Amino acid sequence: MPGATPEPPLGMLAELTHRCPLQCGYCSNPLELVGRAEELNTAQWCDVISQARELGVLQLHLSGGEPLQRPDLAEIVRHARREDCYVNLVTSGFGLTPERGGQLADAGVEHVQLSLQDADELAADAVAGATGAHRRKRAAADVITALGLPLTINVVLHRGNVDRIPDIVELAEAMGADRLELAHTQYYGWALRNRVRLMPTAAQLSAAEAAVAEARARSSNLRIGYVPADYHETYPKPCMHGWAARQLTVAPNGVALPCPAASVIDSLPVVNVRDTSLRSIWYEAESFQAFRGTSWMREPCVSCARRQLDFGGCRCQAFQLTGDPTHADPVCSLSPHRHLIDELVANAELGQALYLEPRRMRSAAAPR
C-alpha cells in the first residue's frame, strides 16, 4: 500500500449505458455488458457527478455504450455544468438529430468526440454492423459543427483500416473536425476476443506512422493525435498515468473502477457508488489502492529506472496475459513474459482480416 495520500482525481469517465446501436468488434467494453435494468437512474448519476466534482474531478467524459441512448442525457449534462465540470460527450453520433444536438448544446456540452470506423463507407458499415452508419456519422458531424461545438473524430485503428490513414485524415478535414485521434486498438474486452483479426503487421505500422507524419506536416488546421500499437513497442504505455492516479470510471451499474478495463482483474473486490461514497472509493477502496504507487511492484519493475515513467505499464494487460496483475506489462522488453507478445506479433504477420465477432449483449440463447 502506498504511504502518501493520492492526489484528487482530474477526470471521470461516466459510462452511462452499455447499450449501443453499433457492434464494433474492437470495443473495449467488457464482454459482460450491463443491461438497461441495472443502469443507474438520473438522480443517481447526478449525485455521482456532484460527488465527483466535490472530490476534485474537473473533466467529465459522458460515454458508454452510446450515451444518446439515455433520454435523460441533457439533464445529466445540465447538472454537470451546474457543478462546473467540463463536459465532453463521447458518441457514435447515432441519434444525434439537430433537435437532440441543440438540446445538448443548450445544456452545456463543451466538446464532442465522434467515432468513425473507416474512410471507406462499406468497410465502416461492416465494422459497425449497421448499414448507413457511416452516412449517419457524417450527418452527426454536420449537426455538431453547425452548433459551433469543437469536434474530435476518434478512429480506432486495426488491420482492416490502418492502410487508409490519408483518406481518414481527408475525411476528418471535410467533416470540419478540430482534432483527429488515431488510436491503435487496445486489446481489452471485445477487442481482446478479436485480437488475432485486428492486429496490424509491422509493415502496416511503419506506413501508418509515415502517413501520420505526412498529414501533420501538411494539415495546419487539424490537430492529429496518434496512440501507437503497444504490442509493437519496446516499453509499455504509461497506462492511466499510474493506477488510480488521475482518473476513475463509473460503469453503467454504478461499479467504480480505476480504469475502464479493470473489471477483468477478478481478484479485485467490486465497489459500487450505490453503497459507498466516491470519496471513500477514491481514497480507501481496495481496488483503487491495489496498484497505486510502486510498492506493489516486483522485478523487473521494482528496480527499474523507468518505473516512474510507465508505472510498469498496464495492470489489466499483465493480468490478461500472465494471470498475475503484479507482473510487468508483458509488452515491456524487460518482462520475462515478452515472448507472449512476440508470438502474437509474429502471428499477426501471417494472419488475415476475417470476420470480427460483433459486440452484443448476451441473449438467453447465446452460449457462455
Add this chain to the structure above:
Amino acid sequence: MNPPADARPRLSRGTRLSFDRVRHAHVLLYPEGVLFPNQTAIDVLRRCDGSNTVAAIADDLRHDYRAVELTDIAELLTQLSARGLLELDSN
C-alpha cells in the same frame, strides 16, 4: 516565433479558464485536458478575449511585470497557441 503585436488572442473553442473551488486554483480546461496556470499565465489568459491585442495585454501588465517577464508573455502565448488552446488571428 512570437505573435505579432496586433494579434488579438482568444481562447480556442472548447477551452475555458475556470476557478476550481476544490483545489482553490485557476484551471484551464480544454478537450481532454486540464492545465494549472501560474499567476502570470492567469493574468494573461484573463485578457485573451479576442478584443485585446498582444501589445495592449503587454501594456496592461507592464505595471505589474518587468521587461523580462513581458518576453515570457509572448512565449507563453506562442506555446498555448502551439497546443491549440489559443487562437492568434491578427484580424
